[in-house]
């Protein structure tokens with residue numbers, strides 16, 4: 001009790017600051033293409049490295065291993081395999097869905113990299129590494145990565 | 155003493171603009187990196203290590219050395235280090251790059267400075283460098299202290315607004331000769347500057363540097379590597395740095411003591427007796443028109459209070475005895491984390507004779523300067539050879 005009271009007193013001596021910054025993060029050409037394709041055509045697109053032939057999803061300009069500019073767009077599957085998952089059980093204001101829900105690392109068919117997204121299954125007993133999932137797209141796209149609403153188990 | 159001589163062997167710069175909505179951060183940085191690699195005709199795999207720098211708070215990001223060092227520069231499985239020292243970020247990068255090669259740790263190094271200032275707020279970021287209780291409510295940011303410095307400087311030495319405005323006219327018209335410069339105003343007049351909007355007395359809009367987006371990449375190499383890459387490198391003759399401390403505005407705000415200390419040190423080391431005669435060109439970091447006048451004094455180009463006279467006599471003009479900022483300087487281009495590295499790069503370009511319309515004839519020796527928070531100064535002197543002048 002004594003300690004709690006002292007903490008309360010000390011809390012009053014804190015100088016509270018607040019800085020508000022409206023950041024504008026430029027999407028760039030690769031994000032633009034990816035988001036347009038999922039919203040308009042429900043297609044998941046990656047880029048292929050001209051040197052090592054790896055297909056990157058999400059797409060990026062540079063293959064970090066080869067340091068080559070990637071310009072060849074390829075469609076990958078809307079289905080893939082869960083490489084790992086976790087279940088979110090506590091709510092915070094920034095979460096895209098009301099917990100509980102799962103996040104998974106998903107290797108899409110035809111992609112050589114992994115893609116992190118939401119899985120709409122919250123019971124860890126029903127989820128297994130290696131399970132197949134499929135993308136469910138938002139009916140009214142908002143030009144966000146969450147235009148893939150979630151992945152469902154198949 | 156350095157174990158190795160160090161040369162600039164490749165340079166890349168983006169065209170600086172107020173906004174680059176067409177590219178995200180790594181895509182923008184890649185443009186400069188690719189240009190530098192192509193300039194040095196170097197394979198990405200042959201780069202030994204990478205120094206990359208910006209001020210993360212300005213864009214609201216963190217760990218940029220991780221993703222930018224690899225998405226925008228060939229840093230995968232290599233040493234990648236970030237440097238962030240405010241306005242001096244670019245010169246700290248430039249000088250650390252020099253140390254890394256001069257010491258023999260690496261044969262070569264890729265040094266990258268960048269900023270994308272339209273993504274967030276530089277002033278908001280700068281505020282976080284100030285004491286939350288004492289300084290933030292009244293003084294924080296860049297403009298306020300720079301306006302105070304200009305005011306004290308003017309009162310102390312009788313420098314006029316016209317003399318300061320002449321700096322902007324010189325630098326922004328020089329910028330018209332530099333394809334990478336952000337603000338190019340070939341026809342700018344004294345009246346344009348004098349009649350521009352008052353921002354923070356005595357600083358008018360055109361007395362202040364802009365906020366720019368862009369990147370600068372420079373490749374350094376030791377003698378052996380340099381021989382393989384180019385027969386026209388720019389050699390580092392020496393570097394010098396002096397850091398300082400201010401609290402509130404409790405100290406001298408009209409002379410830049412670090413510029414005096416750092417320049418005296420490097421002039422002595424290189425046997426430079428009269429910088430106006432011994433240097434052929436200087437790229438200095440002037441955040442405001444007034445500061446160029448003041449810094450030229452602190453760097454020993456003239457006596458105290460004579461910065462206005464130096465400019466009036468035409469000495470710092472393109473055709474003068476010591477042209478200052480042929481690139482257009484910071485008044486024309488200010489991507490903060492890249493700004494001071496651009497000074498070093500432009501000094502190297504002048505030594506290599508690759509300045510195009512902004513080239514000063516017959517440059518043997520060029521100086522680049524970085525300036526930043528807490529009144530720091532960092533200098534590099536480059537030349538056709540790595541030797542001292544005397």
Ligand SMILES: [Zn+2]
Pocket residue numbers: 049050051052053054063064065066067068
């Ligand atoms: Zn590759």
